[in-house]
Amino acid sequence: MVSDRVRGGKGCVPISQPGWLSIDAKTELPVWNTFDQTDSACATSRLVADLHAHAFDASNVLSGADHLKNKTVLIISDLEPTRRRLMGLCDILGGTRGAVDAAHPWGRALKHPGRGDGLTLGTYCYLPSQDLLLHQFPHGGLTSASSLEFTVKSVLPPFLSSLASQSPLETSPLIPPPRKSALPDLTVWSSYEADVRGWIRADAAQPAAANAIDAGGVKLAAERLNRWRESNVRILKALDGVLSSLGNSRNKGRALWQSGGYGDVDIDRLASSGSSSDIQPLPALSAALHSLLQQSGTTLARLSSFHGELEWKRISEQLSFPASGPAATLSEGPAAAAPGAGAGAADTEALQLARVTSERRKRESALWGEMILGALKG
Numbered sequence: 548m549v550s551d552r553v554r555g556g557k558g559c560v561p562i563s564q565p566g567w568l569s570i571d572a573k574t575e576l577p578v579w580n581t582f583d584q585t586d587s588a589c590a591t592s593r594l595v596a597d598l599h600a601h602a603f604d605a606s607n608v609l610s611g612a613d614h615l616k617n618k619t620v621l622i623i624s625d626l627e628p629t630r631r632r633l634m635g636l637c638d639i640l641g642g643t644r645g646a647v648d649a650a651h652p653w654g655r656a657l658k659h660p661g662r663g664d665g666l667t668l669g670t671y672c673y674l675p676s677q678d679l680l681l682h683q684f685p686h687g688g689l690t691s692a693s694s695l696e697f698t699v700k701s702v703l704p705p706f707l708s709s710l711a712s713q714s715p716l717e718t719s720p721l722i723p724p725p726r727k728s729a730l731p732d733l734t735v736w737s738s739y740e741a742d743v744r745g746w747i748r749a750d751a752a753q754p755a756a757a758n759a760i761d762a763g764g765v766k767l768a769a770e771r772l773n774r775w776r777e778s779n780v781r782i783l784k785a786l787d788g789v790l791s792s793l794g795n796s797r798n799k800g801r802a803l804w805q806s807g808g809y810g811d812v813d814i815d816r817l818a819s820s821g822s823s824s825d826i827q828p829l830p831a832l833s834a835a836l837h838s839l840l841q842q843s844g845t846t847l848a849r850l851s852s853f854h855g856e857l858e859w860k861r862i863s864e865q866l867s868f869p870a871s872g873p874a875a876t877l878s879e880g881p882a883a884a885a886p887g888a889g890a891g892a893a894d895t896e897a898l899q900l901a902r903v904t905s906e907r908r909k910r911e912s913a914l915w916g917e918m919i920l921g922a923l924k925g
Contacts, residue, residue: 559589562921563858568865568914571596576639577914579862579921594920595639595913602641602676614924615677619710621731622919623699623786625740626685628810630670633683635912637672645721646670647682647706652713652722656705668706673723680710680723681919688741689778699785707731707793730793730800733923735857736783737805742775743812743828762828772835779804780839780846787850800852803922804840807832809863810911833860854925862918866911 564581571578576599579592594612601609622629637644647668649657654668671682684703686695711729713722743765750766759766783802790800807829839845840856847853 559586560921560924561589561592562862562918563925564589565861567871569871570910574599577910577917579914579917592917592921595636595916598640598674598677598920602674612677615674615679615920617678617727618680618732618923619726619728620679620681620919620923621707621734622681622683623686623734624683624737624805625688625811627740629683629737630685631908632810632912632915633670633672633681635909636681636916639909639913639916640672640674642672642674643721643723644670644672653706653709655709656702668702671723678724680726682710686738686741688745689738689775689782690742690745692778692781695782696785699782699789703786703789704792707789728793730790730798732801733919734786734790734800734802734852735805735919735922736779736786736802737807737811737859738779738782739807739811739829739832742832746771746828762831765828767828767831772831775832776835776839779836783850783853784846787852790852794852801854801925802850802852803854803857804836805857806836806860808860809866811859829860857918857922859915859918862914863911866907866914 561581562579564583566579566581569578569580570576571593574596576596578596581590581592584590594615597607597609598612600607622633634644636642645651647653647670651668656668667685669683669685671680673680684706686698689695707729710726713725746765746767759768759771783804786802787799790802794800812827812829836856839847842848
């Protein structure tokens, strides 16, 4: 569950409640249904489906989205799969996408020697109808926490300041208008895939620790998990300093730690080790996160901007099961070819598999977006 601190006492946030996934028959997009259907205002979360319908047909009435107006969401995460999800969500919502480099008005942080040389500042999706900006600020994992901490402290502040301080000469129909504040309305932090990738490289170079378990080709020892937790806290502490410096006594920002879930670590693609283990690294990382959040008096509890977990693990688990509704059915794979069907049947199978993969990724992007947009209400 998302904590009361995340909800912020502003009424029901359906996506934060236990529930199940259905598929809207008209848009074929996910809708989150809570188990408590007695309160109609808290029965469903369907922001993405409604925004999509409104974007492509203005006659569709859009309600329940006022909390999205003039908001900025900063997502600090592994490059993938977040970029894929963000771009997929942007296509679904009919938004404007863009990348920030040194030539972009927001790329001033890349023009100072020693402050992000050779980096890009990520990609964004902008929804003009809501004046809503979703920006991903990618990182390369926690293998070098000190380097990432430097980036957060030195590159992130001028980048965020540039969002709210464009000059008239820098305006363009292709660039979102200046934000109301350099302080994002919501900041989402996560680090999973790059960390697992680094562990795989390290395990290939040296023998595993005696107390390590084989988690789908990744050696997970207590020391490694503890270092991962400590590095996450170190970055969240640095992020808290940045957000607090941009806020004021009444508003020091809201930062959430996104738990790992469906699609966050494609261990088969990363490991390529032939491991047949059914154990996966994400459950161990999720347990490490939860145990940390449950400890009172920790550094996290003392951070003014930190508001707990963004529960992608709980929400995304529904993607592993068939969703309900008229538009819910997805084939589990290519249909069996008739004997002697030849290359034509193989091509058909490949096309069908590609379609199924595309639809699953679309639903993943939409449900991830539902979670992000719902969290803005907290």
